[in-house]
Structures are given as C-alpha cells and as structure tokens.
Amino acid sequence: MALLEVNQLTKQFGKHSKALSDVNFSVQEGEFVTIIGPSGAGKSTLLRCINRMIDATGGEIRFQDKSVLNLKKKELKQVRTKIGMIFQHYNLVNRLSVIENTLHGKLGTKSTMAGVLGLYSQEEKQQAVRILNVLGLKEMIYKRADQLSGGQKQRVGIARALIQNPRMLLCDEPIASLDPNSAKVIMDHLKKISTTMGITVIVNLHQVDVAIKYSDRIIGINSGQVVYNGPAENMTPEDIQRIYGSEADELIFDIGGIHAG
C-alpha cells in the first residue's frame, strides 16, 4: 500500500490564479521521488500542501491511510511529527547552537511546558549527537548556526528532520543555494537516508541532471499539472520539453550524456 496518495489535489490563490489543478500521484514506502518543473509551476505549493503548511482548496491527500486535509489541529500536529521538512534557506534559528537546532525536531512530541522551557531528555540529546556524527558535524555541535557554511547548515536541517524519526522527508529545493560540492554531499545524504533507513524522500529540484541521477521516480510539473510521472531512466527529451516548455531545446544540459554516465 502506498505511504502517500495525492488525489485530484487543487490549490487556488485568490479567484483566478490556479497553483495546482487535478494533481494525482502516489508514493511508496522508501521511494526517492523528485518533483521537477519550471519556476512558478507549483512545486513548493504541492510540497507544502502535503503537510498542510498551505491548505489545499480541493482533493484528497492520504498519508499512512489518514486523510490529511480533514485532520483537526491536534491530529495534524501528530502527522507532522512523522514528516520531516527541509528548506532551501535551511530555516534554522541562527543564534542557537547546532545541537539546539537539531533538538527542535523533537518539539512536536513535547508538552507545552517542556517545549517552552526546552527540556530534552538525555536520550534525545544522545540521539542528536549520533545523528550529527553521521552527518559529519561532530566538531560543530556547540557552534552557533550562523557560523556554519551553507552545506553545513543544510546538514543541520537534515539532522533536525531525522531526529523526528520521520516516515517521510519533504525537501523544498534543498540544494538551490549551495555550491556543487555541498549540493552533492546533501543529495548523497538524502539518498542514503532513503536506501538505508527506508525513509520516503520527496525532493523539489531545479536540476534535471541531479534528479535523473538520484531518483527512483520523477514527477514533472508544468503550470500546476502533472505532465510526467515515471522512472527516471525512462525520461526522454520530449518529456523534458513537455515539463519545461518549448525553450527546453536551448537548455544547457545534455540528457544523453547523463544517461551514459
């Protein structure tokens, strides 16, 4: 059974601008899915509808067989604790240390009092240290987040998501602000999370070559509609043209080369 099912999802901003129309797809447990499409196609909106950071206008989203769109506040929070989220601009609290930022991932499971006072158990702290070690941030644990490089900040973002013990990660343009080296490190970590921990990963990307290299499946979106949904290796130049429009011919990447590599 699918972990996530999206049926006929629509999202309208204001009266006339439709961000998403009739989006259907499902994601299996442990799958690595990439959503690609031109800027403004609705990728971020789609991702944020899944954990209801944005409320969809119509349709249905089922996560672990629960209908997300009808959840009450408390149940929604519970569902959100099972979905980690990673952002383009990392969204850390810059003045706090790496470990404090990591432990923020645990706030969803805490009582109001413990959350306000920032009370974390010894095990939670140890788990945070373990995760940070795996992500190669051992030396940075007590550094302030604003002293880190972009790639390191994004790894803290991943740590904050992983400490939630999530079933699924939503990654909104995780490498859009990073240099190629850091981008590769981040993508490798995400891939490893999906293959070794069995966590489902959904990533929004701009880079088609990266998407083809890392994903099990690619979903192509153009003007709020799904125009491609299939395995990465089956994608043809025509598909890319359908996703990115007619200018795709002039795009610099060489799809043949990527497949060969």
Added chain:
Amino acid sequence: MQADIFAKKQRNTLVFLVLLGSVTFLAMIMTDYNAVKGITSVPKAVQWGLANFYPTAESLEKLPAILEKLQETLLVSIAATTVAAVFALLFAILGSNTTRVNAFFGAITRGIAAVFRNIDVAAWALILLFSFGQSSLTGYFALFFGSFGFLTRAFTETIDEVSGGSVEALKATGAGYFSIIFQSVIPSCISPLISWILFMIETNIRSATLIGLLTGSGIGFTFNLYYKSLNYDIASLVVVVIIAAILCIEYVSNYVRRVIL
C-alpha cells in the same frame, strides 16, 4: 511632446516657488517678523549666552539636588521603557504576520499600537495631566504609552524579518504555538529587541527632560525653575549635567550592543 513635459515641469516648479514665497511673506506680515533684525540678533544671542549662561563656582552647591532630580528622571525613563517593552513584546507577537493567532486579533493589536504610537509623548503628557496632575506619575505614563506604541511597531517588524523561516520549520515538525515562540521567535529576535529597548531608553531620557517641563517633575522642572528665577548659572549647570548624562547613557548602551551582537 517631450519639450512639453519639460516646460510643464518648469512651470510647476515656478508656481510652487511663488506659492511658497507668498505664504512666507504673508506669514511675516501677519506676525510682524523682521527678517533683518532676526538674523542680526543671532550674534547678540550668542554673546548673551557666553556672558551669562555658564555654571559658576557657587552654583555647584546645588549639584547634589540637581543630581538627585537627574536620577529620578533616569529611573522614570528606564522604568517606563522596560515595562513598555514587556507589553510591546506581547502585542508584537500577537500582531506580527508570522506569529499572530489569527488575522482578526492581529489587526486589532496592530490598531491599538498604532493609536499609541501616533500620539506624541508631549501630547500624552498633556492628556494625562488631567488625570494625574503635576507629578512624576504623569511623566512615567506619558513615556510608557509613547514607548509602548513605538516598541510594538519595532518589535513586530523585527519578528517578521528575523524569524519567519524558523517559525515555518518548527511548525512543520508539529511543534505547538508556545514552543515555537519560546524556542524560535524569542531566541532569534532577542538581540535586536534589546537594541531597540536601549535606543528607546536613550530617547526617553531626552524626552523626559521636556516632559518634566510640562509635568513639573524631574530634571526638566529643575531647569525651568532656575531659568525662570533668572539663576542662569544654575540652569546652565543643569544643561551640562543633562548632556553628560546623555553621553554616558549613549556610551553604556553602545557597549552593551557590541557585547550582545
């Protein structure tokens, strides 16, 4: 066509200048203002100031009394600012777009703050004179209301600017409202907030002198008293003491800012 635009602009400028000139001239006639006499009296004023307006040895006897009044003014300013800051923080959290509970409450709190901000401290002092008479309490409340309005505005903007990203991230982990406020909003805003409070204390010490003239309390009243009784030497000593105090406060707050940022 283009020449027309330039000609029109020149004509507008000319009309504006003529209008401004005639209003000024009219005002001069109505108030019997003699421009030549006005300008030539500036050197005389300076001369008089140098001849009379300086502290003498015997005026130093009054120094302890003056310092006591100065202390009162300083404490009233600091107390008004800090108490106002507590209320302002509460209103800013409720009124900011990132952290408001809902749009309705947000608009109400912003409206209240706008009313307090747009009434000047001096106007507050006049209004409050009716209720509290000539006492330091009037000055305290005038400064409190003025600071409250201004700080609410400043805090609201700080919160929106600094903590938007991390608030979104914590919401996505399923964290509750109060956890988000105490773990994300306050840690990320605390140093700009302190900076604003220091700025407000400085401003209030300056306003407090003027408010003192109106409310008959503090250092402003002391100045007024000696000035009106023609004790220019003591009045000038008051001015020197005020300037010294302001410079001291400025130095201290700059030091604190350097340390916390």
